[in-house]
Amino acid sequence: xxxxxxxxxxxxxxxxxxxxxxxxxxxxxxxxxxxxxxxxxxxxxxxxxxxxxxxxxxxxxxxxxxxxxxxxxxxxxxxxxxxxxxxxxxxxxxxxxxxxxxxxxxxxxxxxxxxxxxxxxxxxxxxxxxxxxxxxxxxxxxxxxxxxxxxxxxxxxxxxxxxxxxxxxxxxxxxxxxxxxxxxxxxxxxxxxxxxxxxxxxxxxxxxxxxxxxxxxxxxxxxxxxxxxxxxxxxxxxxxxxxxxxxxxxxxxxxxxxxxxxxxxxxxxxxxxxxxxxxxxx
Amino acid sequence: xxxxxxxxxxxxxxxxxxxxxxxxxxxxxxxxxxxxxxxxxxxxxxxxxxxxxxxxxxxxxxxxxxxxxxxxxxxxxxxxxxxxxxxxxxxxxxxxxxxxxxxxxxxxxxxxxxxxxxxxxxxxxxxxxxxxxxxxxxxxxxxxxxxxxxxxxxxxxxxxxxxxxxxxxxxxxxxxxxxxxxxxxxxxxxxxxxxxxxxxxxxxxxxxxxxxxxxxxxxxxxxxxxxxxxxxxxxxxxxxxxxxxxxxxxxxxxxxxxxxxxxxxxxxxxxxxxxxxxxxxxxxxxxxxxxxx
Amino acid sequence: xxxxxxxxxxxxxxxxxxxxxxxxxxxxxxxxxxxxxxxxxxxxxxxxxxxxxxxxxxxxxxxxxxxxxxxxxxxxxxxxxxxxxxxxxxxxxxxxxxxxxxxxxxxxxxxxxxxxxxxxxxxxxxxxxxxxxxxxxxxxxxxxxxxxxxxxxxxxxxxxxxxxxxxxxxxxxxxxxxxxxxxxxxxxxxxxxxxxxxxxxxxxxxxxxxxxxxxxxxxxxxxxxxxxxxxxxxxxxxxxxxxxxxxxxxxxxxxxxxxxxxxxxxxxxxxxxxxxxxxxxxxxxxxxxxxxxxxxxxxxxxxxxxxxxxxxxxxxxxxxxxxxxxxxxxxxxxxxxxxxxxxxxxxxxxxxxxxxxxxxx
Numbered sequence: 001x002x003x004x005x006x007x008x009x010x011x012x013x014x015x016x017x018x019x020x021x022x023x024x025x026x027x028x029x030x031x032x033x034x035x036x037x038x039x040x041x042x043x044x045x046x047x048x049x050x051x052x053x054x055x056x057x058x059x060x061x062x063x064x065x066x067x068x069x070x071x072x073x074x075x076x077x078x079x080x081x082x083x084x085x086x087x088x089x090x091x092x093x094x095x096x097x098x099x100x101x102x103x104x105x106x107x108x109x110x111x112x113x114x115x116x117x118x119x120x121x122x123x124x125x126x127x128x129x130x131x132x133x134x135x136x137x138x139x140x141x142x143x144x145x146x147x148x149x150x151x152x153x154x155x156x157x158x159x160x161x162x163x164x165x166x167x168x169x170x171x172x173x174x175x176x177x178x179x180x181x182x183x184x185x186x187x188x189x190x191x192x193x194x195x196x197x198x199x200x201x202x203x204x205x206x207x208x209x210x211x212x213x214x215x216x217x218x219x220x221x222x223x224x225x226x227x228x229x230x231x232x233x234x235x236x237x238x239x240x241x242x243x244x245x246x247x248x249x250x251x252x253x254x255x256x257x258x259x260x261x262x263x264x265x266x267x268x269x270x271x272x273x274x275x276x277x278x279x280x281x282x
Numbered sequence: 283x284x285x286x287x288x289x290x291x292x293x294x295x296x297x298x299x300x301x302x303x304x305x306x307x308x309x310x311x312x313x314x315x316x317x318x319x320x321x322x323x324x325x326x327x328x329x330x331x332x333x334x335x336x337x338x339x340x341x342x343x344x345x346x347x348x349x350x351x352x353x354x355x356x357x358x359x360x361x362x363x364x365x366x367x368x369x370x371x372x373x374x375x376x377x378x379x380x381x382x383x384x385x386x387x388x389x390x391x392x393x394x395x396x397x398x399x400x401x402x403x404x405x406x407x408x409x410x411x412x413x414x415x416x417x418x419x420x421x422x423x424x425x426x427x428x429x430x431x432x433x434x435x436x437x438x439x440x441x442x443x444x445x446x447x448x449x450x451x452x453x454x455x456x457x458x459x460x461x462x463x464x465x466x467x468x469x470x471x472x473x474x475x476x477x478x479x480x481x482x483x484x485x486x487x488x489x490x491x492x493x494x495x496x497x498x499x500x501x502x503x504x505x506x507x508x509x510x511x512x513x514x515x516x517x518x519x520x521x522x523x524x525x526x527x528x529x530x531x532x533x534x535x536x537x538x539x540x541x542x543x544x545x546x547x548x549x550x551x552x553x554x555x556x557x558x559x560x561x562x563x564x565x566x567x568x569x570x571x572x573x574x575x
Numbered sequence: 576x577x578x579x580x581x582x583x584x585x586x587x588x589x590x591x592x593x594x595x596x597x598x599x600x601x602x603x604x605x606x607x608x609x610x611x612x613x614x615x616x617x618x619x620x621x622x623x624x625x626x627x628x629x630x631x632x633x634x635x636x637x638x639x640x641x642x643x644x645x646x647x648x649x650x651x652x653x654x655x656x657x658x659x660x661x662x663x664x665x666x667x668x669x670x671x672x673x674x675x676x677x678x679x680x681x682x683x684x685x686x687x688x689x690x691x692x693x694x695x696x697x698x699x700x701x702x703x704x705x706x707x708x709x710x711x712x713x714x715x716x717x718x719x720x721x722x723x724x725x726x727x728x729x730x731x732x733x734x735x736x737x738x739x740x741x742x743x744x745x746x747x748x749x750x751x752x753x754x755x756x757x758x759x760x761x762x763x764x765x766x767x768x769x770x771x772x773x774x775x776x777x778x779x780x781x782x783x784x785x786x787x788x789x790x791x792x793x794x795x796x797x798x799x800x801x802x803x804x805x806x807x808x809x810x811x812x813x814x815x816x817x818x819x820x821x822x823x824x825x826x827x828x829x830x831x832x833x834x835x836x837x838x839x840x841x842x843x844x845x846x847x848x849x850x851x852x853x854x855x856x857x858x859x860x861x862x863x864x865x866x867x868x869x870x871x872x873x874x875x876x877x878x879x880x881x882x883x884x885x886x887x888x889x890x891x892x893x894x895x896x897x898x899x900x901x902x903x904x905x906x907x908x909x910x911x912x913x914x915x916x917x918x919x920x921x922x923x924x925x926x927x928x929x930x931x932x933x934x935x936x
Binding site for chain 1: 285286287288289290291292294295296298299301302303305306307308309310311312313314315316317320370373374377378380382388389390391392393394395396397398399400401402403405406407408409410414415416417419420448451452453456457460480509512513516517531534535538539544547548551554555558559562
């Protein structure tokens with residue numbers, strides 16, 4: 001529309017840049033703080049420009065950890081987070097795609113009850129059943145283990161529903177053609193359905209990876225050993241001690257390192273991310 | 283619901299659903315059932331025996347003013363976070379929906395905070411607004427505000443709402459943009475020909491057409507505020523000062539962890555489950571009016 | 576090479592709906608059989624039962640002398656071309672054709688020979704590495720054909736393979752399919768709702784309606800002697816004019832035959848504009864309502880003066896009392912004009928009042 005087009009666009013650009021500034025500012029401060037001297041920050045004298053301690057702070061953070069409280073290298077925490085996120089993403093996709101396959105492509109007794117049993121889990125996040133779940137994981141001797149970290153978070157129906165929805169859009173004739181071409185159920189799944197699901201799997205993987213990496217309450221409860229901490233739990237423990245002792249540059253470096261992988265995934269795989277986000281919310 | 287073309291097999295489908303069924307039964311149904319059972323039991327002081335006490339744990343809860351306060355607080359936080367984040371995100375989305383140069387760049391620069399974990403959000407914001415060393419706190423004090431969220435409960439609440447709303451901007455922005463792009467441009471053109479000025483056009487055309495998206499996001503944001511604020515609260519205020527930022531989820535966590543009152547914690551879990559089921563139910567009722575990207 | 580024989584084949588769905596109510600058809604070796612009928616008549620279901628994609632609830636399907644009711648589709652030695660082609664979207668043209676052969680563990684060298692031969696015949700050689708989405712509709716159709724050919728099956732099954740193509744391509748592919756089938760000499764069963772496609776392709780035409788076979792036979796024989804009013808109005812375009820024999824105008828002309836018959840049928844092309852009444856034939860007086868000139872011929876839509884009641888075999892075709900007449904393209908009566916048309920005795924079709932039995936005039 002022609003009316004005042006130039007002026008309105010100008011305003012739009014300004015508003016968007018203000019929005020970007022608001023969104024980016026806390027992260028900018030974190031990056032700046034992670035390159036400065038702790039004493040300066042503790043005095044409330046922090047500069048708004050990057051300092052010169054980048055390498056030493058990040059080296060200490062990744063390979064040593066804080067000099068006080070926990071002393072766990074953040075590099076190790078990142079490894080734990082990565083393993084947990086991958087287990088959640090891969091595990092959930094794997095068990096969901098095969099159960100969705102069974103529910104859509106077979107007719108068997110208790111099919112609908114099983115579907116509903118899985119479907120209902122959609123409604124309740126782990127937070128509402130946190131202590132009983134903790135007890136079961138403890139009884140199964142899975143505290144401080146990757147399986148204990150990942151399994152309870154895999155128990156949800158989002159991915160199953162997504163694959164079910166996708167399978168329903170695959171034309172019936174593909175299965176019929178496969179049957180005439182001599183492919184049985186497993187071969188059809190492997191040769192045809194799986195390749196067709198690639199984009200959906202990738203989009204889902206992106207979302208699940210981010211959600212897994214960002215898990216907090218559950219790892220907080222079930223990891224007691226420092227070497228099993230995830231980065232989200234580790235960063236919180238760094239600021240538990242009294243304020244005076246908090247090593248802010250290390251904390252901020254940890255915050256930056258905690259953001260890096262998921263933010264990278266969002267930016268680098270934006271298309272898949274958007275698709276995954278929109279589809280998992282359906 | 284199901285395909286016409288299917289495979290015949292007696293055993294295979296069960297093998298295929300078995301892994302998910304096992305995980306769901308062991309890590310979802312069993313604990314959920316435990317929570318329900320436990321909520322009807324009262325453990326003695328030493329945790330040696332427990333009695334079936336019907337709804338005593340629930341009655342105790344609702345008699346407890348602290349619990350009632352945390353319900354009110356949770357809903358207040360939820361609405362404050364949802365409304366502030368939604369309105370800011372809508373403004374940005376409407377701007378980004380215009381045919382601007384670099385609109386893809388804007389999108390990229392606005393969506394990445396989705397990936398920042400709640401505890402990290404808490405750390406970032408407490409650092410900026412820390413009473414003694416925060417860079418923004420300096421300006422607030424210079425402006426004559428006695429800023430200390432670690433002591434002042436209203437300020438603590440404000441801080442949490444700001445941080446949580448900040449994180450949610452990108453998610454809301456993305457869905458608003460999708461919703462806006464799904465509206466055919468010809469509708470705006472028709473409104474323009476009908477003589478509606480841009481502001482009027484927004485309130486009479488865009489906003490009503492976007493209302494399914496707005497409703498959907500409102501529910502999602504409220505559920506988000508219920509659960510994902512845990513990480514923010516735990517890193518920023520730990521529920522303090524006092525119990526002034528304790529939400530329902532935070533209370534389940536602290537009561538179970540510190541108080542060791544399992545019956546009460548379980549009853550709280552059950553109430554939370556019911557709340558979420560109601561919210562999800564509301565959302566499902568409107569599921570067919572969802573946006574499509 | 577094989578015969579396909581259907582013996583009293585039935586299909587009843589759980590819930591009681593009877594989709595196929597006992598069908599008997601015998602397709603000889605190398606013959607081209609076309610199943611034709613309106614949508615919902617069961618023709619696709621029947622084809623899918625031959626393919627093994629639908630279970631048979633009664634009767635027998637026999638391919639090459641072997642009852643295959645319980646045999647898996649892959650083991651029936653048939654190949655099928657689907658309406659939407661059902662190409663594997665993630666596989667190249669080559670792999671689409673090779674997939675069924677690989678599943679049968681055929682040596683790779685032989686697969687290559689067969690696929691390349693099929694590609695040559697179908698003019699797909701330059702497209703073997705493309706994915707289905709990079710092909711036009713006609714090319715996809717040919718890949719679907721290729722997938723059937725490479726298998727060298729006993730029987731080809733076609734499920735409305737041309738209905739997704741535009742009119743022009745449909746005609747040329749129709750000719751291609753017929754030529755290919757003649758050359759390969761493979762028994763074929765072809766489903767369509769297009770009576771023109773059915774007439775031009777079939778050695779044996781099976782006209783179906785409501786889960787039953789109305790008539791089986793040579794297409795021209797069916798055209799000339801339709802067994803029921805349904806067949807009469809379904810085969811031939813525009814459809815045969817059907818009218819009650821009771822009005823005086825017709826009764827008096829038909830004489831004795833009219834007393835048994837309830838319905839008289841005359842094809843539009845069997846009328847001539849004339850003032851005379853051929854002996855034993857039927858002449859009608861019409862008021863011209865509409866005229867369609869399509870070049871070589873002209874269609875005249877006329878209403879009969881009398882309150883003649885037309886028997887609609889398929890609802891929604893022509894209003895009662897209206898008659899279509901085909902005349903040479905050089906003629907065109909004016910709208911509102913009164914004309915007189917007549918058909919000779921051996922061009923009349925007589926049916927019982929319920930339309931289910933053909934009576935010889």
